[in-house]
Amino acid sequence: MSRYPAMFHRLSQRGEGAFVPFVMLGDPTAALNESVIEALIEGGADALELGVPFSDPVADGPTIQRAHIRALEAGTGLRSSMQVVTRVRERHPDLPIGLLIYGNVPFAVGLEAFYGLCAASGVDSVLLPDVPVREGDAFSTAARAAGIDAVYIAPPSASADTLDGVARSSRGYVYAVSRVGVTGTERASSTAGLAQSVARLRAEAAAPVMLGFGISTPQQVAEAIAAGADGAISGSAVVRIIEEHVPALLAGGPAGRQRALGALREELVAFVGTMKAATRR
Numbered sequence: 001m002s003r004y005p006a007m008f009h010r011l012s013q014r015g016e017g018a019f020v021p022f023v024m025l026g027d028p029t030a031a032l033n034e035s036v037i038e039a040l041i042e043g044g045a046d047a048l049e050l051g052v053p054f055s056d057p058v059a060d061g062p063t064i065q066r067a068h069i070r071a072l073e074a075g076t077g078l079r080s081s082m083q084v085v086t087r088v089r090e091r092h093p094d095l096p097i098g099l100l101i102y103g104n105v106p107f108a109v110g111l112e113a114f115y116g117l118c119a120a121s122g123v124d125s126v127l128l129p130d131v132p133v134r135e136g137d138a139f140s141t142a143a144r145a146a147g148i149d150a151v152y153i154a155p156p157s158a159s160a161d162t163l164d165g166v167a168r169s170s171r172g173y174v175y176a177v178s179r180v181g182v183t184g185t186e187r188a189s190s191t192a193g194l195a196q197s198v199a200r201l202r203a204e205a206a207a208p209v210m211l212g213f214g215i216s217t218p219q220q221v222a223e224a225i226a227a228g229a230d231g232a233i234s235g236s237a238v239v240r241i242i243e244e245h246v247p248a249l250l251a252g253g254p255a256g257r258q259r260a261l262g263a264l265r266e267e268l269v270a271f272v273g274t275m276k277a278a279t280r281r
Helices: 004-013 030-042 062-073 078-091 104-109 111-121 137-146 160-169 194-203 218-226 236-250 254-277
Strands: 018-024 048-051 097-100 125-127 149-151 174-177 209-212 231-234
Touching (some): 004 018, 018 062, 018 236, 018 254, 030 078, 030 254, 048 062, 048 078, 078 097, 078 111, 104 111, 137 149, 160 194, 174 194, 194 209, 218 254, 231 236
Parallel strands (some): 018 048, 018 231
16 A cells, blocks of 8 residues: 555644655665665655666756666666665655656566566555656556556646646656756756646645655745645755765775765765755645
8 A cells, every 4th residue: 555645644744745855776886775765764755756777768857867877887777676675665664665767667567567566566656757647547557456656747837637637647646847847956946836736636636746856955845835735856956966976985995985975875864854844834
């Protein structure tokens, strides 16, 4: 059963929104990835969004594209990604875990087999950034059969028909995009029109709404919550912190690399803690 309803209920009781960091599975290396994930949880992440590396990530900006490349070069694939998810799930049985993966992968594996693997690994939701809701019926059906929440994107300035389709099809949460374009912090996010979109989505009995794309500061998190979102997702800002530490993580001897990992973890814990604090209404 999805862990999202319990999380959103708990946060609502405390007067908080959710903060969900994104990290690429296998980044910066397969060996260091789980330590990175644990730092995000230690910092106060309410849930996780974990990316599976792909060779043509069309929805991502340069920062996350480079994370895809690093993870692929480290040998990370679908099976090894799911092994990481399984271990994280064993350590954190109540934490919602969402998977972000491009549609080619489940299509190539076979939808029934893919969503079955997700369920066996402890995944709660799957977001396919390149599959619009109008093309998602087969994915939704397979996800539902496996007990996985299908998450769809509500684009900025979407038509009423599109928002209604997203509302009807999304489970777990709805991913509301804050602006046109790809992921990244190079362009600011915007909450313009978000209140109207949230109202429309909720009128159609949608899952809670999370705002993503370009969320990189506590002020943007607070603005998303104030505009009616139930939480915020931050990806490129997290990945950029990891990227800045990559040279030190890969250079020198074991002692130097361990110091570099400690510095990275410390920065991630602090970043997540600051962003989480901004969700408190």
